[in-house]
Amino acid sequence: MALNNSQRVNHFRNFYEIARKDLLIKNLKRMKKQPDLPAKWDFFPATFGMPTEYSLFLDEFKRSPPGTVWIMKPISKSQGKGIFLFTKLNQIAGWRTDMPRDASQTPPEAYVVQRYIASPYLIGGKKFDLRIYALVMSYTPLVVYLYRSGFARFSHHRFSLDDINNTYIHLTNVAVQKTSDSYTGHAKWDLVNVRQFVTAKHGAEAARKVFNDIQAVIVHCLLSVQRVMFQDRHCFELYGYDILIDSDLKPWVLEVNASPSMTAENPEDYKLKTTLLQDVLYIVDVENKRPHTAMPEEHVGGFDLVRHLVAVTHPVT
Numbered sequence: 001m002a003l004n005n006s007q008r009v010n011h012f013r014n015f016y017e018i019a020r021k022d023l024l025i026k027n028l029k030r031m032k033k034q035p036d037l038p039a040k041w042d043f044f045p046a047t048f049g050m051p052t053e054y055s056l057f058l059d060e061f062k063r064s065p066p067g068t069v070w071i072m073k074p075i076s077k078s079q080g081k082g083i084f085l086f087t088k089l090n091q092i093a094g095w096r097t098d099m100p101r102d103a104s105q106t107p108p109e110a111y112v113v114q115r116y117i118a119s120p121y122l123i124g125g126k127k128f129d130l131r132i133y134a135l136v137m138s139y140t141p142l143v144v145y146l147y148r149s150g151f152a153r154f155s156h157h158r159f160s161l162d163d164i165n166n167t168y169i170h171l172t173n174v175a176v177q178k179t180s181d182s183y184t185g186h187a188k189w190d191l192v193n194v195r196q197f198v199t200a201k202h203g204a205e206a207a208r209k210v211f212n213d214i215q216a217v218i219v220h221c222l223l224s225v226q227r228v229m230f231q232d233r234h235c236f237e238l239y240g241y242d243i244l245i246d247s248d249l250k251p252w253v254l255e256v257n258a259s260p261s262m263t264a265e266n267p268e269d270y271k272l273k274t275t276l277l278q279d280v281l282y283i284v285d286v287e288n289k290r291p292h293t294a295m296p297e298e299h300v301g302g303f304d305l306v307r308h309l310v311a312v313t314h315p316v317t
Contacts, residue, residue, distance in 0.1 A: 003234045006288035011258060012139070012237055013230040018221060019239075019258035021112045022049045022075045027224040043217045044253050049075075050111040051095040057113055061089065069116040069164055074109055078257065079175035082109075085116060085164040116170075117252055118161060121245040123189075123197060125158040129172045129254060130191065130243040134218050135280055135303060137236050139229040143296050144222055145283065145303035146215060149272050152189040156182045174265060188269065198249070206249060214243055214251045219307055221253060236284050279303055 003009070017023050025047045032041035048057035050072070061070070067087055074082040086092060094108050120127045133147035153172040157180070160169060168180045177187050199207040218241055240260025244252045262277065264270035279301030298305045 006286065007234060008284055008286055009232070009235045010237065012136075012232065012235045014228065015237060015258045017225045017228050018256050020075055021073055021255055022110065024221065024224075024253075024256060025049070025112060027228065028221070031220075031224045040216065041220065043213075043220070043251060045115040045117060047112050047114045050092070050113050051108055054095055058089075060115075064115070069118055069161060070113055071116045071170075072111050072113050073255075074111050076110075080167065080171045080173035081175075082111075083167070083171060085170060087164065117244055117246055119247040120159065121247050121249065122159055123152075123154070123194075126155045127159045127170065127172060128152040128154040128189075128194075130194070130214070130241075130245070131260070132191070132214065132218065132241045132243060133260065133276060134222075134239045134241060135236065135283060136222060136239065137283065137296065138231065138233070139222070139226050140231045142222060142226055142307050143305070144219065144307040145296075145300070146218065146306050147276060147279070148191070148302045148304060149276070150191045151269075151272070152191070152194050153177075154187045154189070156180050156184070156187060188265070190268070190272075202249065210245060210249045210251060215306060217241075217243065217251050217253050221256060222307070236280075238280055275302060 017027060025044065026049075028041060028044055046060055048054070048060070050057065061068075069085055069087055071083065071085050072092065092113070095111065095113075122128075130150060130152050132150045135145040135147070137143040137145070153174060154177075155169055155172050156177050157166065157169045163169060167176055168182075171177075172187075174187060177183055195207050195211060198210060221241070237258060238260065240257040242254040242257070244254055246252065262273050264273055283297075283300050283303060296305050
Protein backbone atom coordinates (compact mmCIF):
# COMPACT_ATOMS: atom_id res chain seq x y z
CA MET A 1 0.00 0.00 0.00
CA ALA A 2 1.40 3.39 -1.01
CA LEU A 3 0.72 6.69 0.76
CA ASN A 4 0.15 9.89 -1.16
CA ASN A 5 2.15 13.04 -0.49
CA SER A 6 -0.33 14.49 2.00
CA GLN A 7 -0.59 11.41 4.19
CA ARG A 8 1.48 11.09 7.38
CA VAL A 9 2.11 8.37 9.94
CA ASN A 10 3.01 9.39 13.50
CA HIS A 11 5.53 6.56 14.02
CA PHE A 12 8.51 5.19 12.17
CA ARG A 13 8.08 1.50 11.42
CA ASN A 14 10.62 0.31 13.99
CA PHE A 15 10.13 3.11 16.50
CA TYR A 16 10.58 0.54 19.28
CA GLU A 17 14.36 0.65 18.70
CA ILE A 18 14.43 3.79 20.82
CA ALA A 19 11.15 3.54 22.74
CA ARG A 20 11.61 0.08 24.27
CA LYS A 21 13.87 0.27 27.30
CA ASP A 22 16.00 -2.76 26.47
CA LEU A 23 16.51 -1.83 22.81
CA LEU A 24 17.40 1.78 23.62
CA ILE A 25 20.10 0.53 25.98
CA LYS A 26 21.31 -2.01 23.41
CA ASN A 27 21.74 0.74 20.83
CA LEU A 28 23.43 3.10 23.29
CA LYS A 29 25.82 0.36 24.41
CA ARG A 30 26.72 -0.39 20.80
CA MET A 31 27.66 3.23 20.18
CA LYS A 32 29.60 3.43 23.44
CA LYS A 33 31.75 0.47 22.39
CA GLN A 34 32.97 2.13 19.19
CA PRO A 35 36.64 2.96 19.83
CA ASP A 36 36.72 5.88 17.38
CA LEU A 37 33.72 7.71 18.81
CA PRO A 38 33.82 10.51 21.38
CA ALA A 39 33.53 9.37 24.99
CA LYS A 40 30.27 11.23 25.56
CA TRP A 41 28.05 8.20 25.97
CA ASP A 42 28.02 8.10 29.77
CA PHE A 43 24.52 9.50 30.22
CA PHE A 44 22.81 6.20 31.02
CA PRO A 45 23.41 4.08 34.15
CA ALA A 46 24.75 0.52 34.12
CA THR A 47 21.87 -1.49 32.65
CA PHE A 48 21.22 -5.17 31.92
CA GLY A 49 18.41 -7.07 30.24
CA MET A 50 16.71 -9.64 32.43
CA PRO A 51 16.74 -12.59 32.44
CA THR A 52 19.07 -12.81 29.39
CA GLU A 53 21.91 -10.79 30.96
CA TYR A 54 21.48 -12.02 34.51
CA SER A 55 25.03 -13.39 34.69
CA LEU A 56 26.50 -10.07 33.49
CA PHE A 57 24.40 -8.24 36.05
CA LEU A 58 25.54 -10.66 38.75
CA ASP A 59 29.19 -9.80 38.03
CA GLU A 60 28.42 -6.08 38.26
CA PHE A 61 26.37 -6.59 41.42
CA LYS A 62 29.29 -8.36 43.12
CA ARG A 63 31.68 -5.55 42.16
CA SER A 64 29.38 -2.90 43.62
CA PRO A 65 29.54 -1.71 47.23
CA PRO A 66 27.17 -3.46 49.65
CA GLY A 67 23.81 -1.74 49.83
CA THR A 68 23.94 -0.39 46.27
CA VAL A 69 20.38 0.29 45.12
CA TRP A 70 19.12 -1.14 41.82
CA ILE A 71 15.88 -0.52 39.99
CA MET A 72 13.87 -3.04 37.95
CA LYS A 73 11.68 -1.86 35.06
CA PRO A 74 9.49 -3.93 32.70
CA ILE A 75 10.68 -3.29 29.15
CA SER A 76 7.37 -2.32 27.59
CA LYS A 77 5.18 -0.86 30.34
CA SER A 78 4.60 2.79 31.16
CA GLN A 79 3.27 5.04 33.93
CA GLY A 80 5.51 3.40 36.53
CA LYS A 81 3.80 0.01 36.29
CA GLY A 82 5.87 -2.92 37.57
CA ILE A 83 8.86 -0.85 38.73
CA PHE A 84 10.56 -1.64 42.04
CA LEU A 85 13.88 -1.07 43.82
CA PHE A 86 16.06 -3.65 45.53
CA THR A 87 19.43 -4.13 47.23
CA LYS A 88 19.60 -7.92 47.59
CA LEU A 89 19.76 -10.70 45.01
CA ASN A 90 17.09 -12.76 46.71
CA GLN A 91 14.62 -10.00 45.86
CA ILE A 92 14.94 -10.85 42.14
CA ALA A 93 15.39 -14.62 42.36
CA GLY A 94 12.63 -15.10 39.78
CA TRP A 95 14.90 -13.72 37.05
CA ARG A 96 17.83 -16.06 37.67
CA THR A 97 18.74 -17.87 34.46
CA ASP A 98 19.81 -21.01 36.35
CA MET A 99 16.48 -21.40 38.12
CA PRO A 100 15.01 -24.87 37.39
CA ARG A 101 11.77 -24.52 35.44
CA ASP A 102 9.56 -27.07 33.83
CA ALA A 103 7.65 -26.63 30.60
CA SER A 104 4.46 -25.69 32.39
CA GLN A 105 5.99 -22.61 34.06
CA THR A 106 5.60 -19.20 32.50
CA PRO A 107 8.98 -17.56 31.90
CA PRO A 108 9.63 -14.37 33.86
CA GLU A 109 8.57 -11.10 32.26
CA ALA A 110 11.38 -9.27 30.46
CA TYR A 111 12.82 -6.43 32.53
CA VAL A 112 15.82 -4.16 32.56
CA VAL A 113 17.79 -3.68 35.77
CA GLN A 114 19.68 -0.43 36.26
CA ARG A 115 21.93 1.01 38.90
CA TYR A 116 19.66 3.45 40.68
CA ILE A 117 20.74 7.09 40.57
CA ALA A 118 20.93 7.52 44.30
CA SER A 119 21.82 11.22 44.41
CA PRO A 120 19.24 13.06 42.30
CA TYR A 121 19.10 16.83 42.19
CA LEU A 122 16.39 17.89 44.63
CA ILE A 123 14.12 20.92 44.77
CA GLY A 124 12.48 21.41 48.13
CA GLY A 125 13.91 18.07 49.19
CA LYS A 126 11.90 16.25 46.51
CA LYS A 127 12.96 14.21 43.52
CA PHE A 128 11.83 15.18 40.02
CA ASP A 129 12.48 14.34 36.41
CA LEU A 130 12.03 16.36 33.24
CA ARG A 131 9.67 15.63 30.35
CA ILE A 132 11.13 17.14 27.19
CA TYR A 133 9.58 16.84 23.74
CA ALA A 134 11.54 16.14 20.57
CA LEU A 135 9.97 16.02 17.10
CA VAL A 136 11.85 13.93 14.53
CA MET A 137 10.84 14.61 10.95
CA SER A 138 13.51 12.42 9.39
CA TYR A 139 16.35 10.11 10.39
CA THR A 140 18.22 10.36 7.08
CA PRO A 141 19.05 13.19 7.13
CA LEU A 142 18.46 13.59 10.85
CA VAL A 143 16.00 16.45 11.32
CA VAL A 144 14.98 17.03 14.93
CA TYR A 145 13.21 19.87 16.70
CA LEU A 146 13.18 20.43 20.48
CA TYR A 147 10.22 22.03 22.19
CA ARG A 148 11.08 24.95 24.44
CA SER A 149 8.29 24.16 26.89
CA GLY A 150 8.15 21.04 28.96
CA PHE A 151 7.82 20.28 32.62
CA ALA A 152 9.34 18.75 35.72
CA ARG A 153 7.34 16.01 37.46
CA PHE A 154 7.78 15.96 41.24
CA SER A 155 7.39 13.37 43.92
CA HIS A 156 5.02 14.38 46.72
CA HIS A 157 7.34 12.92 49.37
CA ARG A 158 10.78 14.07 50.50
CA PHE A 159 13.58 12.02 49.02
CA SER A 160 15.27 9.36 51.13
CA LEU A 161 16.97 6.03 50.55
CA ASP A 162 15.80 4.77 53.93
CA ASP A 163 12.60 3.41 52.36
CA ILE A 164 13.25 2.03 48.88
CA ASN A 165 9.83 0.36 48.81
CA ASN A 166 7.96 3.66 48.87
CA THR A 167 7.15 4.36 45.20
CA TYR A 168 5.81 7.82 46.07
CA ILE A 169 9.39 8.81 46.97
CA HIS A 170 11.21 7.28 44.03
CA LEU A 171 8.80 7.36 41.06
CA THR A 172 7.73 10.73 39.69
CA ASN A 173 5.13 9.40 37.24
CA VAL A 174 1.87 11.32 37.64
CA ALA A 175 -0.04 8.02 37.36
CA VAL A 176 1.78 6.90 40.53
CA GLN A 177 1.75 10.19 42.43
CA LYS A 178 -1.96 10.85 41.95
CA THR A 179 -2.76 7.73 44.02
CA SER A 180 -0.97 9.22 47.02
CA ASP A 181 -3.05 10.66 49.88
CA SER A 182 -0.85 13.76 49.77
CA TYR A 183 -1.39 14.41 46.04
CA THR A 184 -2.58 17.99 45.48
CA GLY A 185 -2.79 18.01 41.69
CA HIS A 186 0.15 20.39 41.48
CA ALA A 187 3.16 18.17 40.86
CA LYS A 188 4.71 19.96 37.88
CA TRP A 189 6.94 22.91 37.16
CA ASP A 190 7.47 24.49 33.77
CA LEU A 191 11.01 24.09 32.41
CA VAL A 192 11.44 27.85 32.69
CA ASN A 193 10.93 27.63 36.44
CA VAL A 194 13.45 24.81 36.74
CA ARG A 195 16.03 26.79 34.79
CA GLN A 196 15.40 29.87 36.93
CA PHE A 197 15.87 27.79 40.09
CA VAL A 198 19.16 26.32 38.86
CA THR A 199 20.32 29.78 37.75
CA ALA A 200 19.51 31.30 41.13
CA LYS A 201 21.29 28.54 43.02
CA HIS A 202 24.27 27.77 40.76
CA GLY A 203 24.59 30.66 38.30
CA ALA A 204 23.62 31.28 34.69
CA GLU A 205 26.60 29.38 33.25
CA ALA A 206 25.76 26.21 35.20
CA ALA A 207 22.13 26.42 34.06
CA ARG A 208 23.19 26.94 30.44
CA LYS A 209 25.52 23.97 30.61
CA VAL A 210 23.02 21.53 32.09
CA PHE A 211 20.38 22.36 29.48
CA ASN A 212 22.95 22.16 26.68
CA ASP A 213 23.98 18.76 28.06
CA ILE A 214 20.33 17.66 28.03
CA GLN A 215 20.07 18.65 24.38
CA ALA A 216 23.20 16.62 23.62
CA VAL A 217 21.73 13.57 25.41
CA ILE A 218 18.56 13.79 23.30
CA VAL A 219 20.48 14.06 20.03
CA HIS A 220 22.87 11.24 20.97
CA CYS A 221 19.95 8.90 21.67
CA LEU A 222 18.65 9.61 18.17
CA LEU A 223 22.09 9.12 16.64
CA SER A 224 22.34 5.73 18.35
CA VAL A 225 19.35 4.45 16.33
CA GLN A 226 19.87 6.45 13.13
CA ARG A 227 21.41 3.56 11.21
CA VAL A 228 18.75 1.02 12.19
CA MET A 229 15.64 3.16 11.71
CA PHE A 230 13.60 2.62 8.54
CA GLN A 231 13.48 6.02 6.91
CA ASP A 232 10.15 7.01 5.35
CA ARG A 233 9.31 10.54 4.30
CA HIS A 234 5.69 9.96 5.34
CA CYS A 235 6.70 9.25 8.95
CA PHE A 236 7.37 11.53 11.88
CA GLU A 237 7.68 10.95 15.61
CA LEU A 238 6.99 13.06 18.68
CA TYR A 239 9.10 11.66 21.51
CA GLY A 240 8.73 12.42 25.19
CA TYR A 241 12.15 12.14 26.84
CA ASP A 242 12.37 11.51 30.57
CA ILE A 243 15.58 13.08 31.89
CA LEU A 244 16.91 13.01 35.45
CA ILE A 245 19.47 15.52 36.74
CA ASP A 246 21.76 14.33 39.52
CA SER A 247 23.28 16.34 42.35
CA ASP A 248 26.30 17.18 40.16
CA LEU A 249 23.95 18.69 37.53
CA LYS A 250 24.63 15.79 35.19
CA PRO A 251 21.65 14.69 33.04
CA TRP A 252 20.73 11.01 32.64
CA VAL A 253 18.25 9.56 30.17
CA LEU A 254 15.65 7.38 31.89
CA GLU A 255 13.57 6.44 28.87
CA VAL A 256 12.15 7.70 25.59
CA ASN A 257 8.39 7.57 25.06
CA ALA A 258 7.07 7.19 21.52
CA SER A 259 3.50 7.91 22.62
CA PRO A 260 3.85 10.57 25.34
CA SER A 261 0.66 11.24 27.24
CA MET A 262 -1.37 14.21 26.06
CA THR A 263 -3.71 14.04 29.05
CA ALA A 264 -3.93 17.42 30.80
CA GLU A 265 -3.79 17.53 34.60
CA ASN A 266 -4.62 21.23 34.94
CA PRO A 267 -5.19 24.36 32.76
CA GLU A 268 -1.44 25.01 32.39
CA ASP A 269 -0.92 21.43 31.24
CA TYR A 270 -3.80 21.77 28.78
CA LYS A 271 -2.37 24.95 27.29
CA LEU A 272 1.11 23.42 26.93
CA LYS A 273 -0.09 20.25 25.24
CA THR A 274 -2.65 21.80 22.89
CA THR A 275 -0.07 24.36 21.74
CA LEU A 276 2.48 21.57 21.34
CA LEU A 277 0.12 19.59 19.11
CA GLN A 278 -0.73 22.66 17.03
CA ASP A 279 2.97 23.30 16.40
CA VAL A 280 3.57 19.62 15.56
CA LEU A 281 0.78 19.64 12.96
CA TYR A 282 2.15 22.81 11.39
CA ILE A 283 5.64 21.33 11.03
CA VAL A 284 4.31 17.99 9.82
CA ASP A 285 2.31 19.90 7.18
CA VAL A 286 -0.64 17.55 6.94
CA GLU A 287 -2.22 19.87 4.37
CA ASN A 288 0.85 19.55 2.14
CA LYS A 289 1.26 23.29 1.68
CA ARG A 290 5.06 23.40 1.64
CA PRO A 291 7.30 21.77 -0.99
CA HIS A 292 9.18 18.70 0.25
CA THR A 293 12.48 20.16 -0.94
CA ALA A 294 12.19 23.16 1.37
CA MET A 295 14.84 23.49 4.05
CA PRO A 296 13.46 23.03 7.57
CA GLU A 297 12.55 26.24 9.35
CA GLU A 298 14.78 26.98 12.33
CA HIS A 299 12.01 28.20 14.66
CA VAL A 300 8.40 27.08 14.41
CA GLY A 301 6.04 28.02 17.24
CA GLY A 302 7.62 26.59 20.38
CA PHE A 303 10.02 24.33 18.44
CA ASP A 304 13.67 25.01 17.62
CA LEU A 305 15.58 23.07 14.98
CA VAL A 306 18.60 21.55 16.72
CA ARG A 307 19.76 19.01 14.15
CA HIS A 308 19.66 18.84 10.38
CA LEU A 309 22.38 16.63 8.92
CA VAL A 310 22.95 13.58 6.77
CA ALA A 311 23.72 10.13 8.13
CA VAL A 312 26.84 10.33 10.25
CA THR A 313 29.59 7.91 11.23
CA HIS A 314 30.88 10.07 14.07
CA PRO A 315 28.27 11.65 16.36
CA VAL A 316 29.08 15.26 17.14
CA THR A 317 29.28 16.26 20.79
